[in-house]
Amino acid sequence: MTLSDIMFYLFAGSILTFSVLTVTSRRILRSAVYLLFVLVSTAGLYFMLNYNFLAAVQLTVYAGGIIVLIIFSILLTSHVSEKAVVAPLKQQIFSALAVAAGAVLTLMTIFKFAFTPTASPAIESNVQNVGRALVSYGRDGYALPFEVISILLLAAMVGAIVLAKKEKHLDPTEPTSNN
């Protein structure tokens, strides 16, 4: 058992454990924290796979950004001590059955399938290569998806602001304060 094996099982174990905890914990805030652990462990897997840039992005955007957003919204919409309502037992059982069936099916498929890797030499996935690929537009360039995702982010930002903005209620009975 090498070090990398140990690291892998560590990360895998934490991912599975915290995933289960995320979807079963009755305290929502804790769920969010468990999710954070899952995401961090995933970033660890990325490090193991030698995708350092991706792992960094995973940590900053997911763990840093989204989790904070989620925690804020939890604080806005519920009390810290509030316990989540659980779905009826019947729903849980049926969902579990369906999910188990799906998982079994998928795993069977995975183990049956013979993956064949290419023999070509690996490419170094350091920041220089990633950055160059991100802005080049020739073969193996990703300038167009990059632009598209930028516009998507912009649109999402505008949309989120518009949606979350409080509507101004023009109530004539309410006296206006400033004029």
Next chain:
Amino acid sequence: MIGNISLNSFLVISTLMFFIGIYGFLTRRNLITMLMSIELILNSVNINFVVFNRFLYPNQLQGHFFSLIVIAVAASEAAVAIAIIINIYRNFKSIDVENLDQMKF
């Protein structure tokens, strides 16, 4: 770094994570936890992309970039979803998904 860990081990992890996410989506009544389940699902998909990239096509970076893009999509999705959830909370004083069944027959 990966040593002798097989591709299938990663895939098992991501599959289980994916279905745990689905289970959460199907059973949690709170909209925010449902959103977190979706994050789990997206994350498991990301692992798949990355792993396939690393094990099968190490000469390219397609899976890597697709993961980046999915992360960006997940971020924007989370932002919009939370905005919607907050709006719902304002109107219904609740984010229980069972209360949101006006869209029917």
Next chain:
Amino acid sequence: MSSYAYTLLIPLIPFFVFVCVGMAEDKLKGKLGGLIGTAGLGIATFLSYYTAFKYFVADHVAGTGYTSLKAFELTWLHLTDKLTINLGILIDPISVMMLVVITTVSFMVHIYSLGYMEGERGFARFYAFLSLFSFSMLGLVLATNLFQMYIFWELVGVSSFLLIGYYYEKPSAFSAAKKAFIVTRFADLGFLIGILILSFNTGTFDFKELTNPHGVAIASMGGAAFMGLSVITWALIFIFIGGAGKSAMFPLHIWLPDAMEGPTPVSALIHAATMVVAGVYLVARLFPVYALGGPDALHVVAWVGGFTSLFAAVIATTQTDIKRVLAFSTMSQIGYMMLSLGVSGYGGEEGLGFMASNFHLFTHAMFKALLFLGAGAVIHAVHSNDMNEMGGLRKYLPITHMTFLIACLTIAGIPPFSGFFSKDEILAAAFNSNKILFGIEYFVAGLTAFYMFRLYYNIFWGKDRHYHHTPHEAPLVMTIPLMILAFGSVFSGFLPFHNLVTSDGLGFESHIDWMIAIPSILVGVVGIAIATVMYKKETALPDKVAGTFKYMYKWAFHKFYIDEVYLFVTKKIIFNYISRPVAWFDRHIVDGTMNGIAGLVQFASVSIKGLQSGRVQQYAFVFVTGAIALVLIYVYVL
């Protein structure tokens, strides 16, 4: 040939006027619409006269026959290489003659209506319809092929529907229009079937090919037989049914008396001179086919014509509505024309009947239009159609009186008026071929004289009635057409028709056979004399006579109950035994099927609507299980 290309304008000008006046109907103030219509038709009339002059006189090489020629033709529908439907203009003696008749009468009616229809609502609409009618009728007579003729035939039907129903606010006018349309449409079905059979067997729609006596079309006839008659004979009989519908032959005549609900100028135009002779024209147009291809069909034509003329004349003696008397008189005279065609042979002297028929068509158009327009002037003066409410009008309406008298003398066949000549030719033709029909026609000639003078005396002689206001002579726009038509009635008999319009295009020698003419004059005079005795002074005599022939009078007065027979057949038999079961089938089986399907769908949707619960997690569950099932099927089963 192309020198006749301008004839395209003759139908197109009225059509253009129809479109313009019809579109701008409510913009045209006062009589403007009428004046435009009249001017347009005036041009068409001028062109028609010019064509007649050119065709019969200027372009005619002495000693040769008249040939038919196509002034213009285009392929309208190209169905297959063999089967095309063309539109064109055919110039031959009968079409040129019809051009003159139609444009003359139509022009007179246009002028006359300027006075008669003055102040009516929809004055411009009236002229638009008149133009449409003129266009249709001109297109009909100029048609180069059966299919074009059928198209215009239906257009004539539509425009007559519009004109009869001109006072569409009056229920009787509207139902009369419907009746005319339905009856003639029903007859047109026969026409269409006939066209299809005929052209299927001869392979052409074209008149020139069909009627060429030496052509393949006639030679290809005979052939297959059906129920003892050749297929061509059946086709011709079916075509004649169409013609009989338009020409109000027994038993398809029932629409004509009712159609008198239309304005009187319309009656003069449609129901005297043009539309009702369309049937005669149709038979005349296909005459070589009839004569050489299906003589049996020609017998049908003759007997239907003969019977109708007698039948209508008997009814005419009893009617009191002056327009209806004229309507039945029209039927009777058209019966004459049909009979004349029916007894005719093809070529030379044999074709006397053909010539006589067209001759009578021509003269009849003049004097019948005159009679109708005269009746219109009378109605205009006393505001009634009923002859019992008229009397002594000769003092008030001198011009109308004189022209009406001329028309009556003409129709009674008194020389030297034109009716004498044409009727004499018909009698001669009948005499040569069938003595029974000849006898009927003699009797009908007497009856005609009788009922026309009954009408004349009732209107213009006898005592004055209580009129709303003193009757006054019609304005000049109405009396001038009367005078022109009277002129035509008097002198059109001297036209050398036997040189102009003959069955084979060649002229022949014709003379008045005094052995036939003198008795016919005598019969006419006797009819007039009886009418004079009975109606000149108002006596009790007519009632006595009516009392003597009580039942016959009653039957004739009710038009032999033909309308009632139709009503019985349609309402009692067809409605009860065909329509009701069909309606039941439609309501219960057809609708039932549809309602059943709808009910099934509704039931299904009610039972599955619970699936749309609005609960997101349920949807997601269904989605996930569905996706798993699909994966299972595609990866492991298939």
